[in-house]
Amino acid sequence: MKFVARLAVFGLCLVATAAQARPVYEVKASFDAAHKLSADVTITLPPGDMAKEIEFVLSNRFVLKPVRVAGPARVAIGKTARPMRGLTSIRVIPRGTPAQAVVVRLIYAGPIDSAGSDFFSPGLIELSLEAGWIPFRSDLTLDYAIDARIAGIPAGMDVVSQGKVSREKDGMVAIHRGYADVDLPIIAVPGLKHEDKDGLDFAAANPSDPLVALMKMHAAGAARFYADLLGPATYAPIRMTIVPREASGGYARAGFVVMPDFRKPGAPTPDYDESSPARFVAHEIFHAWRPGFSSDYANYWMSEAYAEFYGLRYVESRLGLAERQKMLDRKRPALATAGPLITPGKRPGNAAMYQKGAVMLFDLEQDIGRPALDTLLTGPDAPRTTAGLLKAMNAVAGAARTAAFEHALTH
Incomplete structure (x- = not known):
């Protein structure tokens, strides 16, 4: 009963x-x-x-x-x-x-x-x-x-x-x-301590730690960068939390970012350079700021490649072109073995998503210019699928350049 x-x-x-x-x-x-x-x-x-x-x-x-x-x-x-x-x-x-x-x-x-x-x-x-x-x-x-x-x-x-x-x-x-x-x-x-300012709700148990403070500074900087570039965040405020763990994985969901403090509990602040956490933070905040990319196999590369591209663009805006170029140059050797960004029924490997994809977008920027590329990737009518991107790219970059880009996606 x-x-x-x-x-x-x-x-x-x-x-x-x-x-x-x-x-x-x-x-x-x-x-x-x-x-x-x-x-x-x-x-x-x-x-x-x-x-x-x-x-x-x-x-x-x-x-x-x-x-x-x-x-x-x-x-x-x-x-x-x-x-x-x-x-x-x-x-x-x-x-x-x-x-x-x-x-x-x-x-x-x-x-x-x-x-x-x-x-x-x-x-x-x-x-x-x-x-x-x-x-x-x-x-x-x-x-x-x-x-x-x-x-x-x-x-x-x-x-x-x-x-x-x-x-x-x-x-x-x-x-x-x-x-x-x-x-x-x-x-x-x-013991999380929160600071809600300029569309960013930042939380950490140790906000005065030098590395955590640096991530907070670049989180605020990235929020301003994306507000100027993309307009208001889809879901505001962006909630970013620094968690006490050594494992380096960070991630983002809609309006939500998690980053580690890169140490075991109780350990001292690890060594760091400024550009790496700046890029890492800006990459994850892009995901939170502009969610909604398709997660299927044909389009998944777009989310990660775009986030890495704009993460490096943020580094350029804050730390200079030379620092951004140094980080980009370190990615180029991976292109020979990174593999395709699109494989039927399979997600791309990390080298393809985080190295190859960003390099391809910067190379495309060299060919068509930054304003045209920003319109393609993040404009009001920017496509959210690979097929849509290639169609729009053909009108801007021409058939030959689009064909070369498509070949690089699948090889």
Whole structure:
């Protein structure tokens, strides 16, 4: 009887949300003292998103209960190593052409941490796609709005995420993000200090540290640079958080940037030069400032190559042409072995995205001029697909130069 009643409630949810225009997640999650995650996630998919099969993935650290589906679809469960190893595949397969929303409910539990990855620790909680803690589409092309309620994040930790973040009286963290993105990044760090200025909400536990202060300065500088070049950020203010970890990976989502402080907790400030953190910060802020590039295989290169190109442009604006040229020259040797930026069914390698792509854009700038290239890449009608870019490039650079650029993309 309880099972029937639950299905009835599930069906009411379907009726209530069938008319929505974009996918919506509802997440109820909790972490226990042993860092075990228990989650109940409901995903509502509008008819327009169910024209074809959708594959969601979730870390296989979690034990998944039988998946419930309401609406014209069925589910198939399996294993996959794409886009990373150790994933459970949850394929949502439409029945015919859906005319109403499909609602998928997933209940699962398991350890949040994995061998070699510490996502939940006393000094830092860092939840994103890499943790595989909530289902995401395997090709990273599903943008969704989200409401999340999360228990078990210690009261002494300051929580940063997208959208509206609040602590309720019972300690529950509530997050409402009305706009869409492919991920819900959540950062929690004790003692974060915030400064909200000029469209940038900068947070760090150690803001007076020389390297952190330098990143803050260049974050503000990059925000002004992009405001002048691109206009207001799509989602403001940009939230940038410096997290206490040595691993050098930074990342960005819509209106949201995470950067490390490049040291083990308690270690002194590492050696650094100014140009590297300046470029790194400007690269990530470009992503946050101008989200919305397609994540499919034919177009993914655009997001990273553009961010690297404009990150170097920022270095030029702040530290001079000679410093930018020095950084660009260090990228050129990689061109011989970087490989293609577009390969069917496969993402480009790092050397292609971060080295080759930027060099190709600077070389194109030499041929057609900076104003023309800025219009192509970031103007009001700038294309967001490779096909659109090549078509627009042909009108500006000519057929021969466009053909050479296209050849470099695929070889």
